[in-house]
Amino acid sequence: MALVDKLGAALDSSGGGIILTTVDSLADWARGKSLWSMPMGTACCAMELIAGSFSKFDFDRHGTFPRPDPRHVDVMIVAGTITRKMAPAVKRIYEQMAEPKWVIAMGNCAVSGGIFYYDSYSVIRGVDEILPVDVYIAGCPPRPESMQDAVFQLREKIATESIAPGKKREVEFSLPMPGAGVRGGDAE
């Protein structure tokens, strides 16, 4: 039973308001529902990232709030084309984020180089050449609703991790997972 339902049940019952749960589900609930994001927006997708944070789509109701400082955030949303000149800055900022941290690659350019895959001499073909990516969002640019869906997918992924080191829970994903950083790799 999800933690939120257990809370509701505990408040209703006359049993004294005690919940029994695992530390993992408590930690996953806390981490997943308040993912502060670092908007690493370079190009057109940054406009959709901004639109996603504003009134019409309102990212904030999912707990995702954009913060410009890498020390304050959990997830970095790479939105836009990353070029060779920009890559050291992105890597430097990723290293400054505190653990646990995740990366969402937003838009075709961050996933694979996008429309600039062919014939460009300065574009990095996919931000997973320099960072380990957790969720990929396709689209050029993706709709803000896709970004919100990415946050939900990331919560599912966070739910597979455990605070006990070395322990992992197996979770069934509906889509096959690409190998991060491996060109043409199969889901293992």
Place this chain on the structure above:
Amino acid sequence: MNASSIDRITSDAGEVDAVTLKITERTKKIATDGTPVDELVVNVGPSHPSTHGVCRVITHVDGEIVTKAEPVIGYLHRGVEKIAENRTYLQVVPLTDRLDYVGSMYTNWAYSRSVERLAGIRVPERAEYLRVITCEMQRMASHMMSLGSTSGDSGATTAFIYSFDIRERVIEFFEDLCGSRLTYNYVRPGGVSMEVPDGWFDDILAWLPIARQSLSELDRLFFGNHIARGRLKGIGVLSAEDAVSWGASGPVARGSGVNWDLRKHDTYSVYPRFDFDVPIGSNGDAYDRARCRLFEVYESMRIIEQAIEQIEPGPIKADGIPRLIAPRPGDAYDHIESARGSLGVYLVSDGSPRPYRMKVRSPAFCNLALLPMLAEGHTLSDLVIVLGSLDPVFGEVDR
């Protein structure tokens, strides 16, 4: 670039950190009368909370006052001009979408005009009217983004969110028209790609009074506040002679009193048929530039109303254009008035279906060259205001 260079960002001012304001270099300079002057080199890194994009400004500050500000660009240089040499003329249109991504419609239009000039294509009248309507709506959306980010940079985040009211409605109209929210690929060589849906014009005419009200509300909310005036007045003053000799155009030049708008003074398409004014500033500071943009939104609404009244049914694409356009060998340059200034595309053809050379004359690139001159003598917090008032979009600056 070898592996070791991927770890460090080097600059001519020394090794500086990407984001944090770390003191890396203290140079002991001596002023002319012998007193030592402490100067700090502060790096406003490529990733910063101001939303204008990836620009790095290497700033030399004396206390809080900026003595020298040098912008370093190229963090979004994707080599679009080289890519375009290996695409057909129609395949380049989505690339131009991504150049000025806040205004894809008019970037497509500038490129299409250049191809039409090169190949001698005549565009039907309904297509010209549709181009004007979509371009003016795009100008409104772009100026709302600019006004919003100016107010967001000065601290008024609420005004930023209010400015997106008009912008989101325009994007919804474009989504009904061509299916995409940001990169439209709508204006193509020879005309436009799609006919408008039923009732689209009526919806726009019904919305325009609401937009005027929303805009005057934003005006009172932000510009009516004396803090906004205090933050914008007197910042980044640009004289009219400097604006002309440095090649500035658009609201940056008009804010300084230069009366030059391509829609009026080097007119193109069906603009001579409309009655509209061009707002001109007098002081050349950030306040005048922002007010120019605000009044241009009102003027765009006037143009849209007149265009919707005058548009007639007809074809939207020129007849007989092949899918592989192969123009005569030669070159052509054509320009339009975008939200940032005079946006031009220079195309060189050698008779094959691919351009031999495509050069985009981007107004944001020319306007950004003014930053060192405008930011000198202001405080570090005003540097962000100056950068915002020049309204750069780095897809266009870096190409």
Place this chain on the structure above:
Amino acid sequence: MKINELREHLCAQYPDLCPLFSIEFGDGVLLVECGQLLGAASDLRDLGFDRLGMVTAVDRGETFEMVYRLTSRSMSAGIFLKCEVPRDNPVIQSLTSLWPAANWHEREVYDMFGIEFEGHPDMRRILLPPEWEGYPLRKDYEDERIIHRPDYI
């Protein structure tokens, strides 16, 4: 101002520039030698062309063709100023003394083509990282990182 009026105006003021002016596809083009560039540009500025629109280059094989676009507000006209620079010695005079706008444009041409501008105050790369080797917009630019698009038209 129409293109023929522009030609008459130019020929009246500067008769030695007249034979170098031609009209190609509705646009006025002034084709000069490399050495005369600064003089011709200065004459055009006195004629009324007060704005430098763009500076660019085209790789034509053995030469680079430098293209300058000048606009005049008073005459509402534009003109191309072109000159050819040899490929084995790509050096040309800079126009920053006449129009400060040329500063960044010429840096970009140096970055993309390798053409050096004499008299430019700050000749270094602007768009690419400073340690980049090669000049990308030249037609013979080789780079193993580029993935070429298959040709299927």
